[in-house]
Amino acid sequence: MAKTILTVDDSASMRQMIRMTLAGAGYEVTEAIDGTQGLATARGKAFDMVLTDLNMPGMDGVSMIKEIRKLSTYTGVPIVLLTTESDAEKKAQAKTAGATGWITKPFQPEQLLSVTKKVLGQ
Amino acid sequence: MSQQGSKMSKRNDGAALEVLTLRLDGHLFALEAGHVREILDLGPVTEVPSAAPFVNGLINVRGKVVPLADLRLKFGMEKTSATIDTRVIVIEIDLAGDQTTIGLLADKVFEVTEIVPAEIEETPRIGMIWRQEYISCVGKRGDDFIIVLDIAAIFASALRDRKGDTRSKRNAA
Amino acid sequence: MKAADPKEIFQQEAQDLLVQLEQALLDLEHAPADGALIDTAFRALHTIKGSGSMFGFEAVAAFTHHVETAFDKVRQGAIAPNRELIMITLHARDHMRQLIENPEAADSSAGQAILAELQRIMEAGAAPVAATPAGPASYRVRIAFPRDVMATGTNPLLLLDELRGLGRATVAALTDDVPTLDVIDPTACHVGWEVMLSTAQPPTAIEDVFLFVRDEMTLEIEPIRDTTPETPLGEILSQRGDVTSQAVEAALHEQKRVGELLVEAGAVSPDKVNAALAEQQHLRRDGAPKPSANSSVRVPAERLGELMDQVGELVIAQSRLRQIATVSADQQVKSVAEEIERLVLELRDTTMSIRMVPIGALFGRFRRVVHDLSRDLGKEVALTMEGEETELDKTVIEQLNDPLVHLIRNAIDHGLEDPAGRAAAGKPQLGHIKLAARHAGMEVLISIQDDGRGMNRERIRARAEERGLLAKGAAVSDGELLQMIFQPGFSTAAQVTSLSGRGVGMDVVKRTIEGLRGAIDLQSTPGHGSEVTLRLPLTLAIIDGLLVRVGNGRYVLPLGAVEECVELSAQEDARSRGRSFLNIRGDLVPYLRLRELFACQTPADPYQKVVIVSSGDLKVGLVVDQVIGDHQTVIKSLSKLHADVEMLSGATILGDGAVALILDIPHLVEFGQVREENQRAAG
Numbered sequence: 002m003a004k005t006i007l008t009v010d011d012s013a014s015m016r017q018m019i020r021m022t023l024a025g026a027g028y029e030v031t032e033a034i035d036g037t038q039g040l041a042t043a044r045g046k047a048f049d050m051v052l053t054d055l056n057m058p059g060m061d062g063v064s065m066i067k068e069i070r071k072l073s074t075y076t077g078v079p080i081v082l083l084t085t086e087s088d089a090e091k092k093a094q095a096k097t098a099g100a101t102g103w104i105t106k107p108f109q110p111e112q113l114l115s116v117t118k119k120v121l122g123q
Numbered sequence: 124m125s126q127q128g129s130k131m132s133k134r135n136d137g138a139a140l141e142v143l144t145l146r147l148d149g150h151l152f153a154l155e156a157g158h159v160r161e162i163l164d165l166g167p168v169t170e171v172p173s174a175a176p177f178v179n180g181l182i183n184v185r186g187k188v189v190p191l192a193d194l195r196l197k198f199g200m201e202k203t204s205a206t207i208d209t210r211v212i213v214i215e216i217d218l219a220g221d222q223t224t225i226g227l228l229a230d231k232v233f234e235v236t237e238i239v240p241a242e243i244e245e246t247p248r249i250g251m252i253w254r255q256e257y258i259s260c261v262g263k264r265g266d267d268f269i270i271v272l273d274i275a276a277i278f279a280s281a282l283r284d285r286k287g288d289t290r291s292k293r294n295a296a
Numbered sequence: 297m298k299a300a301d302p303k304e305i306f307q308q309e310a311q312d313l314l315v316q317l318e319q320a321l322l323d324l325e326h327a328p329a330d331g332a333l334i335d336t337a338f339r340a341l342h343t344i345k346g347s348g349s350m351f352g353f354e355a356v357a358a359f360t361h362h363v364e365t366a367f368d369k370v371r372q373g374a375i376a377p378n379r380e381l382i383m384i385t386l387h388a389r390d391h392m393r394q395l396i397e398n399p400e401a402a403d404s405s406a407g408q409a410i411l412a413e414l415q416r417i418m419e420a421g422a423a424p425v426a427a428t429p430a431g432p433a434s435y436r437v438r439i440a441f442p443r444d445v446m447a448t449g450t451n452p453l454l455l456l457d458e459l460r461g462l463g464r465a466t467v468a469a470l471t472d473d474v475p476t477l478d479v480i481d482p483t484a485c486h487v488g489w490e491v492m493l494s495t496a497q498p499p500t501a502i503e504d505v506f507l508f509v510r511d512e513m514t515l516e517i518e519p520i521r522d523t524t525p526e527t528p529l530g531e532i533l534s535q536r537g538d539v540t541s542q543a544v545e546a547a548l549h550e551q552k553r554v555g556e557l558l559v560e561a562g563a564v565s566p567d568k569v570n571a572a573l574a575e576q577q578h579l580r581r582d583g584a585p586k587p588s589a590n591s592s593v594r595v596p597a598e599r600l601g602e603l604m605d606q607v608g609e610l611v612i613a614q615s616r617l618r619q620i621a622t623v624s625a626d627q628q629v630k631s632v633a634e635e636i637e638r639l640v641l642e643l644r645d646t647t648m649s650i651r652m653v654p655i656g657a658l659f660g661r662f663r664r665v666v667h668d669l670s671r672d673l674g675k676e677v678a679l680t681m682e683g684e685e686t687e688l689d690k691t692v693i694e695q696l697n698d699p700l701v702h703l704i705r706n707a708i709d710h711g712l713e714d715p716a717g718r719a720a721a722g723k724p725q726l727g728h729i730k731l732a733a734r735h736a737g738m739e740v741l742i743s744i745q746d747d748g749r750g751m752n753r754e755r756i757r758a759r760a761e762e763r764g765l766l767a768k769g770a771a772v773s774d775g776e777l778l779q780m781i782f783q784p785g786f787s788t789a790a791q792v793t794s795l796s797g798r799g800v801g802m803d804v805v806k807r808t809i810e811g812l813r814g815a816i817d818l819q820s821t822p823g824h825g826s827e828v829t830l831r832l833p834l835t836l837a838i839i840d841g842l843l844v845r846v847g848n849g850r851y852v853l854p855l856g857a858v859e860e861c862v863e864l865s866a867q868e869d870a871r872s873r874g875r876s877f878l879n880i881r882g883d884l885v886p887y888l889r890l891r892e893l894f895a896c897q898t899p900a901d902p903y904q905k906v907v908i909v910s911s912g913d914l915k916v917g918l919v920v921d922q923v924i925g926d927h928q929t930v931i932k933s934l935s936k937l938h939a940d941v942e943m944l945s946g947a948t949i950l951g952d953g954a955v956a957l958i959l960d961i962p963h964l965v966e967f968g969q970v971r972e973e974n975q976r977a978a979g
Binding site for chain 1: 446447448449450451453454457458483507508511
């Protein structure tokens with residue numbers, strides 16, 4: 002059974018790159034364009050992992066993570082942030098909110114895959 | 124009745140033939156002495172299930188497990204019970220490439236003797252009730268015929284028959 | 297005793313070195329910076345060169361000298377061991393082997409060509425690579441997570457797996473803080489760990505594993521410097537600072553194990569003892585010398601054979617002694633006989649184990665086969681091996697080489713699809729071949745599995761009908777259809793590739809396996825792959841047997857195949873020859889009346905016994921008149937006159953001199969199952 006990943010990012014090109022990288026490696030990818038949609042989608046289905054940007058219009062990454070962690074189905078599920086260098090403080094915030102790990106932008110597809118493997122196993 | 128011409132005896136190199144003479148169901152047979160290893164009394168025999176009837180026993184010869192053959196069954200004779208004269212002749216022959224030790228039942232064992240070329244006759248075509256391939260040659264001594272067995276041929280054919288049997292058994296199953 | 301020929305000794309030792317060299321080269325392809333591998337390769341070359349000239353093998357010494365010079369440069373870091381270099385060195389190794397085994401037949405111009413190519417590659421690639429220092433370092437890694445670490449999606453077990461990926465690791469879990477079931481919070485992490493890790497990677501690689509949780513956890517990385525494989529446990533504990541040396545002294549004065557004592561005295565917690573034990577274990581394996589080095593002895597095979605025969609005779613004689621002692625009134629005789637029985641049993645077991653060789657040696661050879669085939673056929677193949685420590689009789693292993701090579705070739709050539717085919721099937725480019733070996737009851741199972749296209753039933757059927765092996769439209773089971781590939785002259789490959797031969801391989805494979813009294817099972821799922829399993833009996837010349845009586849004859853069943861003995865109740869017995877089943881704790885086990893099978897004329901014993909035997913997963917009950925007892929059985933093979941009786945696997949001599957037959961369990965089990973199916977079909 003393929004592992005399912007929820008990707009939340011307001012940039013279409015970023016979403017496309019992530020989808021191509023992860024789907025090519027056998028993961029099943031579902032996309033959301035912002036925090037609100039991301040939370041709604043997470044409520045509807047129990048994903049194996051959530052990958053999210055920090056800076057998004059409407060509900061931002063940190064708030065979304067906080068809300069997702071309140072869902073019992075997401076206790077223990079890895080949530081990985083996509084963050085830029087200058088977001089060091091946001092990163093700390095996100096950790097407090099309950100993120101598992103992070104990937105710094107810009108990143109190579111291999112880095113995305115290796116972090117995904119790290120938090121999902123196999 | 125066999126259509127082959129009278130078979131030349133297999134031994135016609137002019138040398139005398141050293142044989143061990145024995146009796147099976149009243150008939151006088153002989154084996155080439157070169158094959159004989161020893162002669163034993165008959166001891167306990169273990170029956171081998173599904174073996175060919177003429178070699179369906181096993182005996183212990185000094186720690187070695189040796190098949191026991193009853194040639195009487197090969198020649199269509201009656202099987203009789205053992206008497207005090209019954210012996211087991213332990214021979215060694217080449218069987219399909221392996222040196223194999225086999226025990227042969229005999230009603231009585233006589234002696235090791237020489238058959239000189241003058242005494243050797245062609246295997247008669249008529250009057251022989253046994254398969255010619257089993258017989259090496261026939262010696263005549265006085266009024267008696269001594270039938271010298273080709274023991275290697277007897278067992279080689281037994282092995283062939285066995286292979287044919289199992290193949291047909293498998294195909295029938 | 298014949299004096300050993302020094303030339304032969306060199307040849308044998310050189311063979312070992314060539315194997316080491318090949319394995320090192322193959323490993324080097326995946327880990328070009330590994331200094332330890334480069335060293336191994338260099339040392340092998342150096343030794344062969346040196347000994348070669350000493351024992352008169354001038355040609356190989358001269359040839360190897362050049363290869364050694366090249367590898368010296370690699371060792372110094374002047375050139376990296378790239379794929380080309382490794383390939384040419386493998387070729388050089390093959391040439392060296394020729395020069396050792398059959399110097400006259402070796403082609404010197406081929407040798408020159410290899411050296412010239414080697415020279416060219418050496419000159420071409422000169423990029424220096426910093427080889428990581430030879431030999432891994434060992435670290436103590438202490439890990440403690442905050443209680444809520446798992447709530448944010450961190451899985452400690454995954455992190456431990458990542459650590460294991462860095463090198464050889466021994467993990468000790470620290471469970472002292474785990475609360476009792478009534479208060480435990482299952483989502484909290486109460487367990488800590490200590491990992492002894494031997495890795496060529498620097499400590500920063502260890503830190504990187506814990507990248508995401510570094511700030512919240514306790515992570516201590518300490519090189520293990522002051523303990524060695526010989527360090528006693530108490531000292532390890534004291535070196536680690538877990539106990540005082542006085543406490544250790546005090547504990548050692550008593551008879552119990554020092555770890556237990558220290559815990560009892562409250563001087564140290566059980567967790568710390570476990571962790572220290574783990575370290576001791578880890579170090580032991582770290583420093584353990586390779587088995588081939590100085591802990592083994594070469595013995596000519598015939599001497600081993602003589603030893604086996606003599607032990608066999610001893611076993612028979614001892615069994616006669618046992619009979620005599622049983623009926624003797626002399627206590628001294630009885631006691632000595634018992635002593636001798638114990639010693640003979642031990643001697644028997646030790647002698648048997650000498651002949652047993654782990655199959656890993658054989659599997660190791662196949663790495664080269666797969667490597668070369670993968671390259672020749674343009675298919676990417678990964679080879680995994682399981683159960684390399686499974687032991688088999690030496691003579692059996694030698695005979696398995698050719699059949700296994702053929703099966704592997706087949707799997708790669710015909711089983712695995714080419715890159716285009718794999719892409720079309722949605723499979724990753726890397727094909728997988730798995731070699732596995734394990735013991736199962738009285739058998740050894742060796743399997744070759746591939747994740748290729750599987751066996752095409754239609755093609756096999758068409759071919760079988762074409763060759764007259766199968767009547768058109770005749771009904772056969774799937775298993776029987778697959779087995780058709782073993783018929784001589786059968787080959788469904790559209791083009792017969794030169795690598796796999798004209799289908800002459802498979803029937804020879806089957807004959808070889810049957811010659812070892814084994815069988816071949818085939819399993820295949822179209823589109824997913826196939827698995828070929830070889831089932832071989834553990835044909836040890838002396839086995840533990842169960843002696844039974846059927847009619848007037850006595851028979852031996854290999855004890856390893858015997859599960860239990862039950863009585864056949866009178867009502868079962870009285871039943872007609874219909875469906876004979878026994879209900880053993882819910883399992884329906886078919887049974888065979890051996891009296892019928894062996895056509896016994898004598899009257900049956902009133903209470904028949906059933907011996908339940910198994911072969912693989914199948915069982916059958918064998919109904920006998922009497923179960924006599926256990927018997928050390930020296931297996932004597934049956935002559936060609938009886939070799940075809942499938943129910944029998946040999947004969948043996950009992951203590952009273954009579955001959956008993958040894959029953960072949962797999963055949964009886966199969967026979968029982970087949971008869972059972974026929975009866976069921978007949979309704």
